[in-house]
Amino acid sequence: MTLVTAALAAQETAVVPDTIRKWVQLGHLTPAGRRGRANLFRLEDVFAAERATRRTHELRRAES
Template identity: 50%
Template sequence: MNLDELYTADEAATETGFKRQAIYNWVARGYLAPVPGAKRGRSRLFRLEDVFAAERTRDHTRRRRSNAC
């Protein structure tokens, strides 16, 4: 495993253009998992391809508010 190809959530957000909080949300919801055993300091590490895959596979449906009064 090459650590140069792994990114912290902050670095992955900068590289991909997604918000850091979105990456944390995808982890919490099970769409994305950090690389097992890979850390830089206390930060978990991610592959960019996994971040992009999480964005593609997450549920894109949004709850809509009812217009009925």
């Protein structure tokens, strides 16, 4: 299992690292490990969180 930093996870999903941290705060993404103080993530978890948040945003836009 390959783990990536928030910066690399953000790069792979075309968001800023703050977005990755926000997904963690909101419970959309759970770190799979740590390196020092940095959270590490499985890319498949990151992509799943990205899909879930995109669906939520699309639903909210459709309701407006």
